[in-house]
Amino acid sequence: xxxxxVAVNTLAGVMVAVMFMTVGGRRxxxxxxxxxxIFSHTIGGLAGLVLPLVARRLVWDRGRRPWIVITLxxxxxxxxxxxxxxxxxxxxxxxxxxxxxxxxxxSLRVSTLITLAFGGGILAYEVTRARLEATTSELRAQExxxxxxxxxxxxxxxxxxxxxxxxxxxxxxxxxxxxxIPEDPARAEQLVEQLAALLRFSLDAGERHTVSLGDExxxxxxxxxxxxxxxxxxxxxxxxxxxxxxxxxxxxxALHTVVxxxxxxxxxxxxxxxxxxVRAEAHNGRLRLAVWDxxxxxxxxxxxxxxxxxxxxxxxxxxxxxEGRLEVERLDGGKVVAISLPVRRGTSPRPTSDD
Amino acid sequence: MARLRAFLVDDEPLALTRLARLLGATGRxxxxxxxxxxxxxxxxxxxxxxxxxxxxxxxxxTSGLELAERLPRDLAIVFTTAYDQHALAxxxxxxxxxxxKPIERKRVDRALDKVERLRADASRIDTTAMVGRLAAALxxxxxxxxxxxxxxxxxxxxxxDVRAVTHFIARDRLTHxxxxxxxxxxxxxxxxxxxxxxxxxxxxxHRAALVNxxxxxxxxxxxxxxxxxxxxxxxxxxxxVSRDRVRAxxxxxxx
Numbered sequence: 001x002x003x004x005x006v007a008v009n010t011l012a013g014v015m016v017a018v019m020f021m022t023v024g025g026r027r028x029x030x031x032x033x034x035x036x037x038i039f040s041h042t043i044g045g046l047a048g049l050v051l052p053l054v055a056r057r058l059v060w061d062r063g064r065r066p067w068i069v070i071t072l073x074x075x076x077x078x079x080x081x082x083x084x085x086x087x088x089x090x091x092x093x094x095x096x097x098x099x100x101x102x103x104x105x106x107s108l109r110v111s112t113l114i115t116l117a118f119g120g121g122i123l124a125y126e127v128t129r130a131r132l133e134a135t136t137s138e139l140r141a142q143e144x145x146x147x148x149x150x151x152x153x154x155x156x157x158x159x160x161x162x163x164x165x166x167x168x169x170x171x172x173x174x175x176x177x178x179x180x181i182p183e184d185p186a187r188a189e190q191l192v193e194q195l196a197a198l199l200r201f202s203l204d205a206g207e208r209h210t211v212s213l214g215d216e217x218x219x220x221x222x223x224x225x226x227x228x229x230x231x232x233x234x235x236x237x238x239x240x241x242x243x244x245x246x247x248x249x250x251x252x253x254a255l256h257t258v259v260x261x262x263x264x265x266x267x268x269x270x271x272x273x274x275x276x277x278v279r280a281e282a283h284n285g286r287l288r289l290a291v292w293d294x295x296x297x298x299x300x301x302x303x304x305x306x307x308x309x310x311x312x313x314x315x316x317x318x319x320x321x322x323e324g325r326l327e328v329e330r331l332d333g334g335k336v337v338a339i340s341l342p343v344r345r346g347t348s349p350r351p352t353s354d355d
Numbered sequence: 356m357a358r359l360r361a362f363l364v365d366d367e368p369l370a371l372t373r374l375a376r377l378l379g380a381t382g383r384x385x386x387x388x389x390x391x392x393x394x395x396x397x398x399x400x401x402x403x404x405x406x407x408x409x410x411x412x413x414x415x416x417t418s419g420l421e422l423a424e425r426l427p428r429d430l431a432i433v434f435t436t437a438y439d440q441h442a443l444a445x446x447x448x449x450x451x452x453x454x455x456k457p458i459e460r461k462r463v464d465r466a467l468d469k470v471e472r473l474r475a476d477a478s479r480i481d482t483t484a485m486v487g488r489l490a491a492a493l494x495x496x497x498x499x500x501x502x503x504x505x506x507x508x509x510x511x512x513x514x515x516d517v518r519a520v521t522h523f524i525a526r527d528r529l530t531h532x533x534x535x536x537x538x539x540x541x542x543x544x545x546x547x548x549x550x551x552x553x554x555x556x557x558x559x560x561h562r563a564a565l566v567n568x569x570x571x572x573x574x575x576x577x578x579x580x581x582x583x584x585x586x587x588x589x590x591x592x593x594x595x596v597s598r599d600r601v602r603a604x605x606x607x608x609x610x
Contacts, residue, residue: 168413171437172367175456179373232368265609269415271366271392271555296608297573302582303610330573333587 002048008122009044012114013037035094042088043081043111047119050077055126070123071116078115082108152318170195176230191229194222205252209319212346213280213287214246216255220278223256227263235267236275245280248287249344251319255280255289257312258337262293282343290338297335300328309337316341359470360387360404364396364419365411365435370456374409374435377463384467393417394553397425398499407431407451407470416555423450425498431470500553504532506539515539517556521570521586522594523548525563535588560584560596560604568607 016036021029054073086104089095095103173195180188201219205211217239224237255278262276277292303310309326316324316339325340361384365371371389378384387403390396392414400408408426412419412434423432437456451473452466503514519534525545531538541548545565549557552565560566572587582596582604596604 167438169437171456172370175373175437175458176367176369178457179369179376182376183372230367230369234366261609268366269607269609271394271415296571298608298610299574299576302574302576302605304605307610333572335573 005044005048006041008118009040010037012044012118013040016040016110016114031094035089038088038092038094039082039085039107039111040114042085043078043115044118046077046081046084047074047115047122051119051123052126055123055130070120074115074119075112077119078112079108081115082111085111149318152314172230173226176226180229187229191226194225197222198226202253208252210249210344210346211252212246213241213248213250213289216250216252217241217246217278217280219253220256220259223259224263224276227267231263231267234270234273235263236273237278238275239278240280242281245282245287247345248282249346250287250289250339250341251315251324254312254316254339255291257308258289258291258339261308261337262291262295266293266295285343287341287343288338289341290336292331292334292336294334297328297330300326312339359384359406359467359474361385362387362396362400362403362405362408363389364391364393364408364414364422365389366391366414367411370411370435374458377458377460378409380460381464381467383471393419393422393425393555394500396422400426400430401499405430406474407433409433409435409454412436416553421554431473433466433470498551501551504541504543504548506532506541508539515541517552517567518569521567521588521592523557523565533592535590558600558604558607560594560600562597564594566594571608574604574608574610 013036014033016039017029017033020032020036050073054070082104086100086107089103090097090100173191177188177191177195180191198219201215221239224235224239228235228237259276259278267274267276274294275292279288279290279292281288281290300309300313313326316326320341323342327336327338327340329336329338361378363371363374363378363386365374368391371391375386375389378386387405388399390399393416396408396410408430410419410423410432413436414422419434419436423434426432431451433452433454434450435454435456435458451469454462454466502517504517504520505512506515507513515532515534520532521535522533523541523545524531524533529540530542530544530548532541543551545559545563548565549559556567556569557565558568566584566586570586570588571584572591573585575583575585575593577583577595580598580601582601584594584596584604586592586594
């Protein structure tokens with residue numbers, strides 16, 4: 001930066017000296033060169049201090065007419081620089097004190113022209129460079145953000161399709177329905193309805209950012225109904241929801257992911273009967289959706305990347321910008337996995353038409 | 356031909372119901388027993404005679420594939436599963452066939468054809484081979500998972516209920532069975548215990564430790580990519596999980 005500035009200043013000084021000599025100077029070339037170098041470095045130094053600041057501001061002030069301001073600034077630089085340089089030239093004895101007014105007059109005219117030409121050029125260059133840098137970093141930030149959002153959305157979509165429409169779950173449920181048809185047709189019918197509700201909700205989930213807690217709980221009940229039919233006595237459930245929370249907005253399938261995790265890794269993994277308790281409550285503006293099971297406690301860090309709970313944590317983080325959390329706590333010899341969110345109520349109730 | 360004696364294993368009661376109904380409808384089979392997990396199946400198969408076992412692959416703890424390894428070689432095995440990438444692994448065991456759920460009637464008939472063909476072949480082979488098979492079958496008779504372990508006391512030999520054992524630990528060339536009330540020296544090594552006990556319950560977490568998963572209260576990360584297992588109960592003892600056993604434990608706990 002400074003090397004470039006010194007080079008430009010020296011070039012301007014030499015040019016002016018050569019110009020004076022060719023026009024027919026009265027003094028020696030060395031003397032003329034020394035004088036013009038003092039002028040160019042003084043004015044150039046000032047410009048070097050001021051112009052980057054101006055350029056940086058100009059990057060953001062698009063649309064207005066900045067060239068009038070720039071010209072005025074350049075003229076001011078030329079004026080201040082000329083006076084300073086003239087005093088220096090007289091001070092070092094290159095020109096007698098009596099010739100000061102003449103020197104000022106000549107130098108002002110020449111310096112103004114050169115400052116405008118060089119200053120304008122340098123400023124244009126600086127502005128372009130700063131704009132380019134700003135645009136590049138902005139683009140990079142946007143790209144990173146977009147990639148992150150896309151990745152999370154893809155992951156969530158994948159996780160929801162894979163786990164809800166998991167072939168293993170689907171075919172086992174169909175097998176259970178086949179078993180029930182001759183024995184308990186009413187229960188078989190109910191199971192078909194529950195499975196259809198779960199599939200429809202999963203397919204729609206990708207399109208929506210939030211659903212009402214009431215809708216989410218309905219789907220959790222349908223899911224638990226299916227799992228109870230499959231696992232028989234091995235799965236007991238208790239759902240406890242505080243009054244007035246049905247309209248709260250929650251991310252679709254978030255609670256379902258936690259419940260499913262408990263069923264898959266605790267209830268279905270044991271031969272003995274186990275219980276799963278779902279609890280929804282609100283305190284101090286925060287909604288807490290908690291699922292208790294008898295499984296071993298673990299810190300969230302121990303969860304492998306890509307695991308359902310890991311994906312859910314990332315989803316909550318993005319959706320609520322750090323205000324949505326997943327917590328694992330010890331309770332009653334088992335563990336609670338809880339989703340904690342700011343309470344947000346839907347503005348209008350969702351229409352319940354069948355279209 | 357005599358009716359086949361079938362034993363059914365599946366952790367979903369409705370799946371058992373449906374399979375029994377499909378088999379009954381063929382008129383070729385007597386269902387001689389059912390079990391909901393590997394431990395029950397091994398215990399029951401020691402008591403009843405069966406020709407064929409219908410075995411679900413996904414069950415809590417010990418999978419159908421693992422159970423198949425413990426069954427006598429002359430017992431025909433037909434795997435049942437909802438959807439699996441395990442088809443190849445299934446045929447590496449002594450599987451005769453593989454049924455996908457929901458099971459189709461005509462596929463059941465085909466599986467029974469295969470079982471009967473196999474048995475017909477077996478009855479035609481010469482006596483030497485037959486004796487060989489018989490000896491192999493006897494050696495590999497199904498042993499149920501141990502429920503009690505003997506240990507020596509000054510008064511004599513006593514029996515210890517394995518459900519009360521929180522973990523086994525190898526120390527000073529001895530194996531200690533630790534319970535909430537104390538510890539007892541048992542005569543078996545950890546590797547022998549691992550083979551005798553229900554793998555659904557007991558998991559080797561370290562060269563020197565075999566833990567009862569029913570007694571695990573929590574998991575903690577531990578330096579060096581290891582884990583720490585904290586046991587339930589007042590003592591809340593900690594056991595180290597060696598690096599090479601971390602994956603197995605996480606898989607078992609669904610992490």
